[in-house]
Amino acid sequence: MAEPMNAPALLLVLHDVAPQTWADYQPFVEAVDALGAVPMTWLVVPDFHRRNDLNAHPAFRRLLGERLARGDELALHGYFHCDESPSPTTPRDWFMRRIYTHEGEFYSLSREAALARLWAGIELFDRYQWPLHGFVAPAWLMSEGTRQALRQSPLRYTSDPQHLYHLPDFTQVQAPGLVWSARSAWRRGVSKLLSDQREQRWRQAPVIRLGVHPVDMRHGFSREYWLGTLKRLLAEGRVPLTKARWLAMQGQRCGRAA
Secondary structure (H helix, E strand, O other), X not given: OOOOOOOOEEEEEEEEEOHHHHHHHHHHHHHHHOOOOOOEEEEEOOEHHHOOEHHHOHHHHHHHHHHHHHOOXXXXXXXXXXXXXXXXXXXXXXXXXXXXXXOOOOOOOOHHHHHHHHHHHHHHHHHOOOOOOEEOOHHHOOXXXXXXXXXXXXXOEEEEOOEEEEOOOOEEEEOOEEEOOOOOHHHHHHHHHHHHHHHHHOOOOOEEEEEXXXXXXXXXXXXXXXXXXXXXXXHOOOEEOOHHHHHHHHHHHHHHHO
């Protein structure tokens, strides 16, 4: 079915996809599937925390292949999703790598190191014949070396919390996103307040991203928020799309305008 070119869109994005996190996601994915045709973008980690090498998990790979057949998208989400670089030496780097997250894998990589990991991920996708368009850095943190590496890669897009970027030139596209910090009850409460405010502010936005994480699925409060928000945005007429499909439609629209 052809999507309306000018309809507001909704992008449901599952972060940190790996064999280890599938138990968290499975009930949510089944609930989304029960709503009908809601394509999702799965951010796949090739070897999550060095304990989830996809090459060693054929059943999970089959699951990902089945999701592709349903119309979902698989995108590359780092390689190990853990920060193994030398210890931070500045206050800013300490905050970003020890307080904000411990998983900023691409935050301090050189161009050469980032390019090696990108190509390792690309080769894994090629091995299993999974189409690949996008890369999302863990915690959306990218060094200048990572940006240089992405410009040299065949990948078509990357993102940060509020934008998508066409590669290789990093052309910015506004794409506001809702995301939670769900590690504790007070964080979940603050996340709910902020998300409600942002959703109201973005009611007229051409696209809204829902960025869910495995930890969100471990708490009824956050899990019910995401499913309820998805249902509400669909009822308001937003068209669910993958990130790659939505970006392709923006290109088609620009071509028609020209």
